[in-house]
Amino acid sequence: MGAAVVGVSADDLEAQRAFAEKNHLTMPLIADVDRAVIDAYGVWGERRRPDGTSTTGIRRMTFIIDRTGVVRKVYPSVAPDGHAAEVIDDLRLMR
Numbered sequence: 001m002g003a004a005v006v007g008v009s010a011d012d013l014e015a016q017r018a019f020a021e022k023n024h025l026t027m028p029l030i031a032d033v034d035r036a037v038i039d040a041y042g043v044w045g046e047r048r049r050p051d052g053t054s055t056t057g058i059r060r061m062t063f064i065i066d067r068t069g070v071v072r073k074v075y076p077s078v079a080p081d082g083h084a085a086e087v088i089d090d091l092r093l094m095r
Helices: 013-023 036-040 083-094
Strands: 007-009 029-031 044-048 054-058 062-065 071-075
Touching (some): 007 013, 013 029
Parallel strands (some): 007 029
Antiparallel strands (some): 062 071
């Protein structure tokens, strides 16, 4: 579809390498340990755990950014199951 998928995390390179291997990921992962990208996109903040408690950290979000750098769509709360299909459907609509 002409889209690139990139993951961003505050984890260091070694932690990301281990995560990618464990989950068989082939997409590039950005180690944003100083949180420059994370803060620029506003994804650091309060998040809920499955048990209902809250913690501070990266909120799982997806951004569709066009070739000119314009954010076309934001998914503010991402659940992994079914999310890829949702993004693919939206990319098709944006063509």
